[in-house]
Amino acid sequence: MISRKLAAVWEGWEKFWFEAEGVERMTLFRRLAAILMLGSYLVRSIDLELYFGENGVARMAVLPEIMDPKYKLSLLTLFPGDTAMWVFNGIFLGALLLLVVGIWPRWASVLAAVIHISFLHRNQSAGYGVDTIISFYFLYFALADWKPGSLWTSMAYRLCQIQLCIIYAYAGVHKLKGTLWWKGEALWAALANWQLARWDFSWAAHVPILLIIATFATLIWEVYFPVLIWIKPLRPWMLFFGAVFHLGIALALNIPFFAALMVFTYALFLEEDQASRVNRRMESLRFFRKVPVTTADTVIV
């Protein structure tokens, strides 16, 4: 009896983690995320010396006094100096380009993950939401072998999905601790922050009911996303609300890379054939390498 139940649990676990067909969704997400990050890190390159250089804001000599370096290894501390920094940045951008095109995606992901984490560990203050989120996805991309029917790709695909749920779950639950979120005034506090906001939102103070509704809608949506996204009939609605929400953030708060990355993760929750159609369209540009063809009997360990 117990062994039968255990076998059923194992079967369910195996099916979920190792037999999911998500190569098209993963490929679409990888392409979109890599294009985005290539843009983001090209822009960061302009200020590379400010954040990571020896004459910048985080000199090597003061690092132990301003950050906890425990277990935070970095190629940039192993190979100090501005020349090494530029070399690593060049390799990193090259790896991102390979991820966009689809050449050696696994090894490009390993390279991207190692260098990206190295930059974060060199100066954690220069990273914000988009950097911390993509570091998880680089690691998961490195797990995938990008072949249909492969357990590695299946596992990486599931980890990408679960990671998004964890991000939303914690983002939602942390908000429940905040007074302004409880009072329905959090959205106002974000829009009134003139250092972040794109425009002057003084006019919004005259329609408080809108601010309060939007604050609670955001809170409820974030808290319930990790559960409701797994219910198929509700999925399009959850993704639609999320896309509108992140587009709003991108426009109002001027953080387009963060907002775009969050929306791109939704590719992981499309249907496989939907992702496949988008991939085929992208491949018609001839810039992207084709996703390997699925064969029914391909099971790669």
Place this chain on the structure above:
Amino acid sequence: MAATRARFFVKLGLSLWLVFHLFVIAFVPNAQNYLGVKLAPLVGPYANFFELTNAWSFFAPEPGPPPVFIEYELLGKEGDSLRRGLWPDANENLVFRDRLNRRIAVAEFMISSEQRAEKMMAPYLCSRNPDAGSVRLWRVAYGLPGFEEVSSQNKPLRDESRIERHLVSHNFCEEKK
């Protein structure tokens, strides 16, 4: 048969790693508790090494710090005031807005501790301004008005009377050899 067996053991090994990894990514964002302290030796090295330490507290528990800056005054070798300024400088001509976003992230990091502000900003400003003999730093945070204050009292969003300003340090610049 051997291949099936090998596949089973690969899956079993991956499953063990998955359980550990899932535990880490689900647990680390809420590790500031008794369990967190007890499990730190097990989870910490792995989470730190792979940078899995984010708390995912976007705009939470409150929607971010208010506008923050490091204010500085550069003094000449004789103690005369050379220049004053704010960092990040909103008037700096940054074509890509993301450049300002990263500067704001750095400012928020520095504002959280006097030591960070001093150790990061003072040597940076000295190296950028060779004529400076010393640099004075302040942490500056602007309070934000509530929507009722704006709608009924016409308060501006950027209200200079709500500034909190704390002196961080006065550092002498190292002489270049």
